[in-house]
Amino acid sequence: PCCQQDSVCSGPLGLDYRGCARTTLLGTTCQRWDEHTPHPHTDFPSEHPNGYLVSNYCRNPTGERRGPWCYTSHWQQRWGYCGV
Numbered sequence: 001p002c003c004q005q006d007s008v009c010s011g012p013l014g015l016d017y018r019g020c021a022r023t024t025l026l027g028t029t030c031q032r033w034d035e036h037t038p039h040p041h042t043d044f045p046s047e048h049p050n051g052y053l054v055s056n057y058c059r060n061p062t063g064e065r066r067g068p069w070c071y072t073s074h075w076q077q078r079w080g081y082c083g084v
Contacts, residue, residue: 014060014067017084021058021068024080030056030070038075058082 022030033045033053043061045053051061058068068082
């Protein structure tokens with residue numbers, strides 16, 4: 001359930017980004033939105049029903065100015081921007 005062409009999958013600030021990117025700018029794999037490990041958080045799909053927080057895809061449910069981001073799967077890096 002992700003858009004295959006990143007260039008046409010996003011609106012302003014990436015709020016509507018539905019692409020398949022799942023790594024940060026540093027190349028770290030994103031953590032699944034529905035998991036607490038390794039980083040506990042409150043940005044669950046149920047808290048952002050219009051945020052399309054699916055799998056471990058980069059999204060911007062909080063309206064970050066730099067665009068889509070994710071929590072990471074690396075215990076030393078809580079989150080990172082995705083560069084999409």
